Amino acid sequence: MNKRPAAATSVVYGRLWRYVTPHKLIGVIAVVSMAATAIVEAGLVALLKPLMDETIVARSLETAKWISLAFVGIFIARGIAGFGTEVSLGYIGRSVISDLRRQVFGKFLTLPAKFFDAQAAGPLLSRMTYNVEMVAESVTSVVTIAVRDVLTVFAAFGVMLYWSPTLTMYVMIVFPIVALIVRLLGIAFRRYSNRIQQSLGDVSQVTDEIVRGNWVVKAFNGYEYEQARLDEADGRNRKQNLKLINVRALGVAVTQLVFGLSIALVVYVAGRLSAQNSLTAGEFISFFAAMMLMLQPVRRITNVNAALQRGVAAADSLFAIMDEGDEEDQGTVEIDRVKGNVRFASVGFSYGDKNGPVLQNIDLEVRSGQTLAIVGHSGSGKSTLVSLLPRFYELDSGDISIDGTSIKDLTLASLRDNISLVTQDVVLFNDTMANNLAYGQLGDCPEEDLLRAAEAAHVLDFANEMPDGLDTMVGDRGILLSGGQRQRIAIGRALLKNAPILILDEATSSLDTRSERRIQEALNELMKNRTTLVIAHRLSTVENADQIIVLHDGGIVESGTHAELIAKNGHYAALHRMQFSSETSSE
């Protein structure tokens, strides 16, 4: 995957905005509530003037009554507005989270295998969890700051201007200084936010690996090594977080200092004004309270960049995933059930420009219902070859066709509907055995079909010994089952899918010879009347194949039937001899 350059803040925010716009009505409620909060708070400080001058100084009970009432009204309004703000912004934030999460997940489903080959899982997982939350947090806090805090500052400013224009003028000197601080701080914020998110991805990666690989860690006493890896990733995370905290704290401290200086100035000027009889006690109190009211919002406005940049960095990492190209699926031909004539014509393939070609000039043909066995040393490209048929990867050159139609012209869904796949590393999902067997056709799989497949794949042999039978949970990736049991479920899954083309990539590698013989019957049953591409590490399984090819360094070096190849006394015969001697010695 090419690393795409970071997008501009405005572009990212523009894109994020589209997640907010569907919630216009709630948005309006939020804005109105926030505006109300700002006005009410300013009203509160504005009331201090009459409270002071007309009740306390003038010793009037009448005014005290209406001011008390006004206070009650103000606090009720403030409560309602605060509630409205919290709830509506919370709603929008959670909606943005859900939308982003669903979209990124959907993207993960349709990204090509190549994408996942090039990525570590940890950072991908932390984007789904941490980054998504970060975006919403940022959106809500930025909106709150932009609306409520800015309005509060304006309203407070209005109160100040109303009670004492002269004092206000002096305070205004401070504004450009604050603006400058805001700008300077912003630059640092995005850089740190970016690094924090990256290092968090590394933390999840290491953790994920030791959780999955806890046997290896134990067996190789990898504790110190793993701890060091975590310390590295976590140390980076801590360092960047501390930098962010430092910058933010510095920003707050400087803003407060500036504020403090302006307060000193105000007090001095106020003293002079009152000496000239042009400022009452009430006006001063109101003015001073309004200034205080500004302090928190101004502080948050200074920090808006931190929230903004954190969100931008997080959102951009999500958009980067969304901008990745999907699996190519331009085919338009919908086939129902193919006959299963498979043809590779001068197929060439490599995993990337850096690595050389893995397969070169592969020509082969498997007639409907026949079996092609692929043998060769490990790393010779057998798995790669069969992975091209379901189009897990795109060819570099040549073409693969089924019943004469290029697989590129078929829709991916109809192509894959026609192929059953049993691989060496069986991936089971954290669900029951039954649901794993019926994977892909959940819900519409008749009970008797399920049982028949389970029986044929010898799944029932062990399922019946478990307390919940086929409803037993298999654990994360099927960890609660043995390798052989997992493979039997995978074979049952393929049986149940009943596709005309079958790929068996070392499908019995985790079985001992005796279980393999028993499963072999199931496999023979499965292979009957199906086009089968089989890779087997035990050559006894391939002897009956209609055709055998020997792969070596990505090319076909021999092909023919078992008898022909033995007679030829080349690669295959050598492999066969080697295998035969090891089999007799191990049994």
Ligand SMILES: Nc1ncnc2c1ncn2[C@@H]1O[C@H](COP(=O)(O)OP(=O)(O)O)[C@@H](O)[C@H]1O
């Ligand atoms: N996802 C991948 N990305 C890059 N290289 C790969 C990938 N999978 C396999 N390879 C490389 O391709 C070659 C063939 O691998 P493979 O088809 O798995 O061989 P076999 O199944 O015959 O053991 C090997 O050199 C291997 O390192």
Ligand SMILES: [Mg+2]
């Ligand atoms: Mg392989």
